[in-house]
Amino acid sequence: MRAAVIGGGRVRFVPDYKDPRPRPGEVLVRIKLAGICGTDLELLRGYKGFSGVTGHEFVGVAQSGKYAGRRVVGEINVGCGECEFCRAGVREHCLRREVIGLTRDGAMAELVAMPEENLHPVPDEVPDEAAVFTEPLAAALRVLESARVRPRDRVVVLGAGRLGQLVARVLALTGCRLTVIDRNDWKLGLLRGLGAELRSSAEGIENAADMVVECTGRPEGLKTALRLVKPMGTVVLKSTTAEGAEVDPSLVVKEVGVVGSRCGPFEPAISLLRRGLVRVDDLISSIYPLERVEEAFEEASRSMKVLLRV
Amino acid sequence: MRAAVIGGGRVRFVPDYKDPRPRPGEVLVRIKLAGICGTDLELLRGYKGFSGVTGHEFVGVAQSGKYAGRRVVGEINVGCGECEFCRAGVREHCLRREVIGLTRDGAMAELVAMPEENLHPVPDEVPDEAAVFTEPLAAALRVLESARVRPRDRVVVLGAGRLGQLVARVLALTGCRLTVIDRNDWKLGLLRGLGAELRSSAEGIENAADMVVECTGRPEGLKTALRLVKPMGTVVLKSTTAEGAEVDPSLVVKEVGVVGSRCGPFEPAISLLRRGLVRVDDLISSIYPLERVEEAFEEASRSMKVLLRV
Numbered sequence: 001m002r003a004a005v006i007g008g009g010r011v012r013f014v015p016d017y018k019d020p021r022p023r024p025g026e027v028l029v030r031i032k033l034a035g036i037c038g039t040d041l042e043l044l045r046g047y048k049g050f051s052g053v054t055g056h057e058f059v060g061v062a063q064s065g066k067y068a069g070r071r072v073v074g075e076i077n078v079g080c081g082e083c084e085f086c087r088a089g090v091r092e093h094c095l096r097r098e099v100i101g102l103t104r105d106g107a108m109a110e111l112v113a114m115p116e117e118n119l120h121p122v123p124d125e126v127p128d129e130a131a132v133f134t135e136p137l138a139a140a141l142r143v144l145e146s147a148r149v150r151p152r153d154r155v156v157v158l159g160a161g162r163l164g165q166l167v168a169r170v171l172a173l174t175g176c177r178l179t180v181i182d183r184n185d186w187k188l189g190l191l192r193g194l195g196a197e198l199r200s201s202a203e204g205i206e207n208a209a210d211m212v213v214e215c216t217g218r219p220e221g222l223k224t225a226l227r228l229v230k231p232m233g234t235v236v237l238k239s240t241t242a243e244g245a246e247v248d249p250s251l252v253v254k255e256v257g258v259v260g261s262r263c264g265p266f267e268p269a270i271s272l273l274r275r276g277l278v279r280v281d282d283l284i285s286s287i288y289p290l291e292r293v294e295e296a297f298e299e300a301s302r303s304m305k306v307l308l309r310v
Numbered sequence: 311m312r313a314a315v316i317g318g319g320r321v322r323f324v325p326d327y328k329d330p331r332p333r334p335g336e337v338l339v340r341i342k343l344a345g346i347c348g349t350d351l352e353l354l355r356g357y358k359g360f361s362g363v364t365g366h367e368f369v370g371v372a373q374s375g376k377y378a379g380r381r382v383v384g385e386i387n388v389g390c391g392e393c394e395f396c397r398a399g400v401r402e403h404c405l406r407r408e409v410i411g412l413t414r415d416g417a418m419a420e421l422v423a424m425p426e427e428n429l430h431p432v433p434d435e436v437p438d439e440a441a442v443f444t445e446p447l448a449a450a451l452r453v454l455e456s457a458r459v460r461p462r463d464r465v466v467v468l469g470a471g472r473l474g475q476l477v478a479r480v481l482a483l484t485g486c487r488l489t490v491i492d493r494n495d496w497k498l499g500l501l502r503g504l505g506a507e508l509r510s511s512a513e514g515i516e517n518a519a520d521m522v523v524e525c526t527g528r529p530e531g532l533k534t535a536l537r538l539v540k541p542m543g544t545v546v547l548k549s550t551t552a553e554g555a556e557v558d559p560s561l562v563v564k565e566v567g568v569v570g571s572r573c574g575p576f577e578p579a580i581s582l583l584r585r586g587l588v589r590v591d592d593l594i595s596s597i598y599p600l601e602r603v604e605e606a607f608e609e610a611s612r613s614m615k616v617l618l619r620v
Contacts (some may be wrong), residue, residue, distance in 0.1 A: 085541060093541035093564065095517060146565065207405055222557060231395060231403035240562045247532060247555040252547050252570035254403065255456065260562035 003109035004293035004308065006043050007051030014293050017053065019120045020113035021107055027116045029072060031310040033132045034107045036300040038162055038217060039240070046296060048102060050231070055108030055308075056101035058124060059131035063111070070238040071122040073134040074107075074114050075266055076100040092263045108293065108308055120266045123274045129287075132307060133280040134269045140166035141240070141272075142264030143213055144174070147234045147257070152173040156209040156228050159216035160187035162283070162305055163238055167213050172196060179205070190282055190304070202228055207254075209233060210219075219245040222258070225226070226250050236261050280305075314618065315604035316353050317361030323601050327363065330415055330423035337426045339382060341620040343442045343597075344381035344417045346610040348472055348527060349550070356609060358412060365418030365618075366411035369432060373421070381432040383444040384417075384424050384578055386410040402573045415580045418603065418618055430576045433584045437571055439597075443476070443590040444579045449548070450476035451582075452574030453590050454484070454525055457567070460582040461485040463520035470497035470510070472593070472615055474525035479588045482506060482525070489515065500592055500614070512538055517564075519543060529555040532568070536560050546571050574577060590615075607610035 003017035010079055024030055035057035043050050056076040078098040079091030086094050098104045100114055122131045140163065145161065149155060153176045157168045160182035168180045168191055178196035182188050188198040199205075202224050210233050212225040217239035225235040231254040238261055251258060272278045285303035288296035292310045300306040313327035332338055332512035333602040345367035353360050372378055388408040389401030396404050408414045410424055432441045459465060460551035463486045467478045472493035478490045478501055488506035492498050498508040509515075512534050512597065522535040533556065536546040541564040548571055561568060578591050582588045598606040600620045610616040 095541075231405075232400070237557075237562050240559045245557040247547075247557055247568075250551045251568070252550045252572055255570045255572055257567055257569040258557075258561070259567040260565045262562055262565055271510070 001110035001161040002310070003053045004055065004290060005052065006040075006054040008184065009044065009046065011044055011054065011292050011293055011297050017109060020111055022113040024112050025115050025117070027065040027119070028063040028111050028113055029058070029074065029119070030063055030108050030111055031060040031109060032176055033060050033128045034058040034308045034310065035132045035136070036296060037136060037309070039102065041138050041297065041301055042294075043102070047231045050102060051114070053105035053107075053109045054101050055106035057100070057132055057135045058107035058112070059128050059134070060107070060112070062119060065116045067116070067119055070127070071131065073122055073131055073266065074100065074120070075118040075263070076102070077134065077263060078104070078115055078118065108290065108310075109310055118205070120270060121210075122270065126235070126270065126273050129284060129307070130273050130280050133283070133305070134266055134273065136163065136271065137170070137278060137280070138264035138266050139163065139262065139271040140170045140264065141268050142261045143167055143170065143236050143238070146236050146259045146261035146266065147211060149174045149176050149211060153177065153210035154179065154208060155211045155213065156181060156205070157213045157215055158221050158224060159214070160184065160191060163218075163306070164189060164215035165283055166278070166280075167215055167238065168194060168196060169185055171213070173272075173277060179209070187304070207231070212237065214238060221245070223248055226254070226256060229254065229256050231255060233257075234259065311420035311437055312600055312620070313363045314365065314600060315362065316350075316364040316436065317481075319354065319356065320480035321354055321364065321603055321607050323603050324338040330421055332423040335425050335427070336423050337375040337377075337429070338373040338421050338423055339429070340369070340373055340419050340421055341368050341370040341382065341419060342381070343438045344368040344618045344620065345442045345446070346618070347446060348605060349412065351607065351611055353412070360412060362528065363413050363415035363419045363422070365416040366409070366493055367436050367442055367445045368417035368422070369444070370417070370422070370430060370555045375426045376449040377429055377431055378424070382429040383432055383441055383576065383580070384410065384422075384430070385573070386445065387411070387573060388414070388425055388428065409419065418620070420620055427467060430578065430580060436580065436583050439594060439617070440583050442592050443593070444583065446473065446578050447476050447480070447588060447590070448574035448579040449473065449572065450480045450574065451578050452571045453477055453546050453548070455481065455574065456546050456569045457521060459484045459486050459521060462595075463487065464493060464518060464522045466487065466515070467523045467544070468534060469524070469526035469530050470494065470501060471525065471527075474615070475500060475593055476588070476590075477523050477548065478504060478506060480582075483587060489519070497614070499593065503514055517541070521546065524548060531555070532560055536564070536566060539564065539566050541565060543567075543568065
């Protein structure tokens with residue numbers, strides 16, 4: 001099959017990659033659209049030493065099983081099915097898990113194999129170009145599961161990139177007092193209309209936020225977050241790639257809670273997309289054919305969401 | 311008055327230090343016993359650039375006001391009385407606060423001045439040698455306010471030093487499955503009888519703890535805690551001095567909550583001491599007269615609790 005394969009510091013189109021072989025309980029999904037995420041760009045730089053078919057944001061058509069012939073999106077964590085976390089329904093924390101497009105072949109290809117239980121059907125009202133945002137939107141929704149947001153809270157989102165955009169849009173639905181900080185005016189501009197305060201700098205709002213959501217992925221993001229958060233407030237870290245971030249003593253002095261937040265719930269994400277409560281069409285920078293994956297990655301490193309049509 | 315004064319990298323006895331002058335709302339307390347805490351040792355090394363009378367753990371006799379003539383202990387944060395935190399009764403987070411023995415003259419002296427509202431009378435059943443532990447015991451109790459401990463939880467305390475001892479003793483009261491880790495056998499030995507698992511190493515219990523309480527004060531403590539905690543578990547940081555601790559990506563991958571925990575509630579601490587539910591007498595290494603404060607600090611750096619009799 002045709003596939004986009006990562007390895008040795010580059011991504012390339014492979015016209016004759018081996019077809020995936022579904023294991024018991026797994027089905028094949030024929031991919032329609034796949035999205036390039038910040039994590040894909042990190043994989044390119046060697047994150048996790050992964051080589052294989054990249055891609056974990058997709059919409060496609062199930063080839064067999066109970067969703068055969070229907071459009072589906074899919075959760076990316078594949079659990080062992082036996083451990084305490086799998087038994088509790090939290091396969092994203094299975095310690096023996098595989099992750100689609102991160103530790104096993106992913107969605108930037110004609111076909112991907114994954115457990116049927118990971119799939120969610122896409123309602124007809126949701127076009128492919130919106131459905132492909134289900135996975136990152138679910139990750140944004142995870143913020144609301146990671147910590148409590150109260151309508152009177154002042155919440156600051158650091159970074160208006162791909163993830164920050166979705167996090168800000170989800171937070172805006174809570175009625176909280178929202179501030180988004182990014183040095184890039186164009187990115188901030190995409191959030192006009194949310195009713196949020198848009199700032200190019202964190203200066204002057206120290207100790208003011210009940211919650212800060214770190215979406216920059218830069219090590220200094222945690223330091224900024226700890227400066228902006230109120231005593232006894234919460235910092236939500238969304239980026240796995242912010243290695244080397246140092247814990248400030250103010251974490252203890254201010255008794256701040258710092259909580260990691262990763263993958264989120266698909267059904268609520270699909271529901272928000274179906275009801276048009278979170279707009280995503282304005283986040284699409286380009287759509288490339290799979291064959292031009294190298295160009296697509298190149299553009300993704302300096303734009304918003306880039307999609308691949310398979 | 312006689313006082314122990316910190317400054318220029320050393321602590322020394324001063325026979326004729328200026329008497330404190332109470333401000334409106336403040337009273338004088340004549341100190342009976344004061345304790346040397348890890349923070350005092352840090353102040354000696356230059357932490358916060360403080361110079362003046364050190365000491366924030368004490369029991370003494372109020373010289374005026376509603377507790378005149380009675381034995382008292384005192385909370386160490388002095389708020390502005392006007393900000394959002396002071397109005398909410400959380401003066402320990404007043405952004406303009408002073409702290410007794412850390413930013414203004416403290417308790418290793420004949421007299422200390424502090425707000426009457428910071429004082430708590432000591433019941434007759436509690437001897438001076440136990441009452442002087444009220445402040446650190448309150449800090450240990452703060453762990454139970456910082457995060458929820460459930461009786462079935464496995465809780466790991468890293469470090470069996472002065473603070474770890476009290477944290478472990480408080481946690482043992484919850485019925486949780488408690489593990490304490492320290493390389494020092496003698497320190498661990500003081501916890502025999504708690505029903506806790508005592509270990510000299512963190513090896514072999516990775517991903518096993520619902521909660522880890524970091525009491526070592528060393529930068530690598532956070533890394534160990536993030537290794538031992540379960541996915542979605544909690545790490546409580548008790549040490550302000552662990553500067554340079556790096557955030558591991560596992561904080562996000564495992565969606566761990568890291569929460570800072572500082573000063574705690576005095577009344578519950580006094581109650582536990584009064585009812586004998588937390589033993590502290592075995593933690594006293596020595597009692598020195600104030601005049602021998604240099605020796606006392608020297609011993610404190612390599613033993614458990616050292617007290618000064620004023």
